[in-house]
Amino acid sequence: MAAGSPGVDLDTLQRWLRAFAASVAEHKDELTDLDAAIGDADHGANMHRGMSAVVDALDAAPAADPAALFKQTGMTLVKSVGGASGPLYGTWFLRMAPATGGATTLDPETFAKALRAGLEGVVARGKAELGDKTMVDALAPALDALDAALAAGESLADALRAASTAADEGRDATTPMVARKGRASYLGERSAGHQDPGATSAALLVAAAAGSVGGAVAEGA
Incomplete structure (x- = not known):
């Protein structure tokens, strides 16, 4: 981020969550259809219920600071979302x-560090690795791209756009994979x-960050 430009404040983070909720609502049927093919056909409904909550x-x-916001969001998802999605998100x-x-305001490096901590939690909870055909396949390359862009001196807005592109590519790369974790793994080669x-x-989550967080810091730069 350019010197003197604003960091990621509480209002921006709340806009990110609202944008993700809106995106999940928009893509609810798509998520359900995808899950119907290799899972319980409830991912769209579960995520929509959770993000609505x-x-x-x-x-x-309203939360007092970013840490309180993330804790509130995490606890809400755990309590309101069934299946694997609630515990993982x-x-x-x-x-x-x-x-x-x-x-109270996160600089780009702290925001990236927090996202990385989130990924590490998902990996620990789900015991999934890159290539297992899970949300990790979108999140891991996204955060690698984010870190690389920030390390190269790019703005947070540009870094988040790179992260979103990487997340989409990671999402698409799951199509030919054979699932090794989750309910889809029961299907073996048929997955x-x-x-x-x-x-x-997960790609929707990163795209929402690129649009809301990236857009806000770009406007304030």
């Missing part, structure tokens, strides 16, 4: 909370040829 919580009890945000260090629903929703 997150928005309701934002409206009812809940863990993502719960792990992000302490990584903010209690800051190949289907895009992973978790990687798809």
